[in-house]
Amino acid sequence: RYLHFCKLPGRVMGIRLLRFTSVVIIVLLLVAGALTALLPTIKDDKMPHLRREAKPQGQSALDSFTLIMQTYNRTDLLLKLLNHYQAIPHLHKVIVVWNNIGEKIPEEMWNSLGPHPVPVVFKVQTVNRMRNRLQNFPELETKAVLMMDDDTLVSAHDLAFAFSVWQQFPEHIVGFVPRKHISTPSGVYSYGSFELQNPGFGNGDQYSMVLIGAAFFHSGYLEDFQRQPEAVYALIDETQNCDDIAMNFLVAKHTGKPSGVFVKPVDIRNLEKDTNSGYSGMWHRAEHLLQRSYCVNKLVNIYDGMPLKYSNIMISQFGFPNYANHKNKM
């Protein structure tokens, strides 16, 4: 009883102490939380390898996009294009995939010419691979990716419009370069563009792919790409080609619909002739198109079927650039 009596004040005191301690801890947590919210953001251009933040600062993750541009042996074009692309409306950040192995990134020069409208991150690569641009970069904070080849100039008007179209078709690759496959009686597929026979579904042509070298797509597809059969990576590495065809297969399989939505560009230009390096791009190789047909057939084997679907929808911007571009004889 004596013990019990002695424990009583102890227990009462213990409870009061417990309450007091709890209150103190809660207050400390609140203070800590408030302080965390007030911390300044870490500048991306000082830290090329940024850990993933929960939400992009400034623009919302849904209303902005990240430009991913892979570059090899055309730094002069890259810098020219960066001056253009860094000012595109709704751009959140630029990720430059630096395939110039062993060469220093132009970071000093870039910073000396600041400030820049958006952060630009240079991702140094260890091997010059075509599929380097399809990594799931931790710096990527937006739902939308804009992927551009380092020799392709698309006008800001086209990009702003295509981004708005992507927002209405977020599960598709929305871009400016349509391509198609056709099947032949032998069952062997061929890859090509308008010069190839129409697939024969009604009149007009069809496309079954939209190339990712000038397109918007959902960043989730970069995650998906990391989970593909090894044979896909081997194929892309073997050909140094076809990563875009593989992405179209991936998207078509995922949606069960045509992978892409084609937006007809008003102003799209290839600047490769302008480069000092003289490097003129993979698609000039003699075997380039044959390789792509080869890739289509290999991917059908790997995925055990042809998931690509045809579309003939061509989207343009109503009333732009000609304010009556929809007028008719009526």
Place this chain on the structure above:
Amino acid sequence: RYLHFCKLPGRVMGIRLLRFTSVVIIVLLLVAGALTALLPTIKDDKMPHLRREAKPQGQSALDSFTLIMQTYNRTDLLLKLLNHYQAIPHLHKVIVVWNNIGEKIPEEMWNSLGPHPVPVVFKVQTVNRMRNRLQNFPELETKAVLMMDDDTLVSAHDLAFAFSVWQQFPEHIVGFVPRKHISTPSGVYSYGSFELQNPGFGNGDQYSMVLIGAAFFHSGYLEDFQRQPEAVYALIDETQNCDDIAMNFLVAKHTGKPSGVFVKPVDIRNLEKDTNSGYSGMWHRAEHLLQRSYCVNKLVNIYDGMPLKYSNIMISQFGFPNYANHKNKM
């Protein structure tokens, strides 16, 4: 016990009788079902007031559409257009809304010039109303409606393509004639086309309506139209106008999105100059456009808000009529 014993054979016999009767009934039902499936279909053109069938014969309810064409004082144009429209791919049936009050339908002549590719139903009206074409006709069996003015000629290519677009956007009005409203600082709305100021959402123009006089839409919207506030019918009757604006309000409210999807027509013509009747259509009335602005404002009152939303998506057919109509300088 005696009773029980006596009931036994009776019960056994009763059960056997019950089983036998059940078997007979089931066999009879199966035979009846088989016979029903073998019955010939009732020809629509002999019975202008057909009761609703469960499924259209021939083409599936999803893969075909019903043309609804209202006509007043332009029977020559009507018949010219019918020769064209009756042969459109995927057409299931034509419903002619006969606004020529007191005048006989040209049924004899029509039948004498048979056979026809699809059934054509003449719906005799008692009052010449603009909104007669928006009834929920029992003859309507397809999910899709194509509504055409009786002086508008759209090519089969355009219609086939627009139908395929509608199938991808079934909750929208998919058609060839875009219009818009604009708001003014006073809060009063104006109705118009490209000649009107752009609404100011980025560059280029926007549309917020697609007129139903040359468009595909879901037949369910005809059902919905029967359930609108009385004031809507009064407005349409008062102006003999604006039924199409009312439909766009209805669809926009229903979807929360832009009501229409504009398909740029390759070949659309107005034939009103060709009519022998000299009747030139309601839109030539001096007050026509002012009426439509008036209707927009009235409908905003009736629906207590502006449900119309803007779009700048313009859809064309890839590779048609020019097989490289998507080619660019790249």
